[in-house]
Amino acid sequence: xxxxxxxxxxxxxxxxxxxxxxxxxxxxxxxxxxxxxxxxxxxxxxxxxxxxxxxxxxxxxxxxxxxxxxxxxxxxxxxxxxxxxxxxxxxxxxxxxxxxxxxxxxxxxxxxxxxxxxxxxxxxxxxxxxxxxxxxxxxxxxxxxxxxxxxxxxxxxxxxxxxxxxxxxxxxxxxxxxxxxxxxxxxxxxxxxx
Amino acid sequence: xxxxxxxxxxxxxxxxxxxxxxxxxxxxxxxxxxxxxxxxxxxxxxxxxxxxxxxxxxxxxxxxxxxxxxxxxxxxxxxxxxxxxxxxxxxxxxxxxxxxxxxxxxxxxxxxxxxxxxxxxxxxxxxxxxxxxxxxxxxxxxxxxxxxxxxxxxxxxxxx
Numbered sequence: 346x347x348x349x350x351x352x353x354x355x356x357x358x359x360x361x362x363x364x365x366x367x368x369x370x371x372x373x374x375x376x377x378x379x380x381x382x383x384x385x386x387x388x389x390x391x392x393x394x395x396x397x398x399x400x401x402x403x404x405x406x407x408x409x410x411x412x413x414x415x416x417x418x419x420x421x422x423x424x425x426x427x428x429x430x431x432x433x434x435x436x437x438x439x440x441x442x443x444x445x446x447x448x449x450x451x452x453x454x455x456x457x458x459x460x461x462x463x464x465x466x467x468x469x470x471x472x473x474x475x476x477x478x479x480x481x482x483x484x485x486x487x488x489x490x491x492x493x494x495x496x497x498x499x500x501x502x503x504x505x506x507x508x509x510x511x512x513x514x515x516x517x518x519x520x521x522x523x524x525x526x527x528x529x530x531x532x533x534x535x536x537x538x539x
Numbered sequence: 540x541x542x543x544x545x546x547x548x549x550x551x552x553x554x555x556x557x558x559x560x561x562x563x564x565x566x567x568x569x570x571x572x573x574x575x576x577x578x579x580x581x582x583x584x585x586x587x588x589x590x591x592x593x594x595x596x597x598x599x600x601x602x603x604x605x606x607x608x609x610x611x612x613x614x615x616x617x618x619x620x621x622x623x624x625x626x627x628x629x630x631x632x633x634x635x636x637x638x639x640x641x642x643x644x645x646x647x648x649x650x651x652x653x654x655x656x657x658x659x660x661x662x663x664x665x666x667x668x669x670x671x672x673x674x675x676x677x678x679x680x681x682x683x684x685x686x687x688x689x690x691x692x693x694x695x696x697x698x699x
Contacts, residue, residue: 346544347544348579348581352553353552359577420597533695537686
């Protein structure tokens with residue numbers, strides 16, 4: 346749910362990074378955080394376990410710049426990927442404006458990708474959101490790993506509509522900003538329509 | 540968009556700020572904020588210092604969402620108020636429809652006073668916010684983005 350404040354001339358949008366456990370959602374946010382100028386970002390909040398697994402969510406506000414005199418601010422969230430954090434995952438999707446699905450390219454994680462994407466659709470439905478109508482990007486992460494399966498195979502299994510597909514290596518930043526740009530652009534384009 | 544967007548006009552913003560200022564004074568609080576349930580900060584008033592209010596808003600919403608989830612598990616609709624008492628600073632959160640009223644206070648005040656004043660003001664805030672939502676849903680409302688161009692969107696990413 347976008348929030349437009351005429352008094353402070355700000356527009357705030359919420360983007361959620363979704364995907365199976367250890368697919369690289371937090372790594373995406375960490376790279377964005379590390380590569381962004383201090384004045385354009387707030388703190389990166391990580392509610393994680395002692396072993397650095399996301400417990401509830403990661404959050405960072407990112408200011409992209411000004412459009413038509415309005416500061417555009419994106420609030421980036423990740424969900425906990427592990428299956429048993431289902432209740433928390435659902436809560437974070439509330440009020441989402443755009444979703445990035447981070448798929449793990451490794452062959453042994455294909456089932457986890459499929460399960461997670463179905464879980465995403467199901468959780469969106471509980472808020473009466475439809476993935477088909479939502480700004481959405483499919484990121485194929487960990488393209489550098491030897492066990493990564495061909496991108497075309499991942500696409501044929503995981504692509505839901507005509508969403509942009511970005512190949513990435515989040516740990517080195519490859520494709521991270523392309524992904525963010527692809528989803529942010531769709532969110533802003535939606536605003537034009539509304 | 541997935542849900543109706545909230546459009547806050549300048550007059551409404553100042554109206555809300557005035558209510559928050561009154562609450563802060565009446566409750567001797569350090570800071571009073573209004574936050575959307577999705578984690579967006581709507582308005583804030585008080586001693587900000589270097590407090591990261593954006594993160595505070597996001598965490599407050601996460602906090603309310605998590606306790607709301609627990610409420611449902613035990614058969615409650617939600618927990619309408621939450622309080623966290625620290626050694627020096629404390630937080631009281633009041634759920635008012637789709638917004639959260641957040642009061643940060645120290646030993647200049649007390650939880651009882653903050654609860655009382657928050658409750659007294661919550662009806663007024665609920666009514667104002669209902670009107671804001673209604674205004675946001677008016678068909679044909681002219682938004683600044685209706686004529687935004689692809690070039691303008693691209694320019695946001697030009698630093699990359």
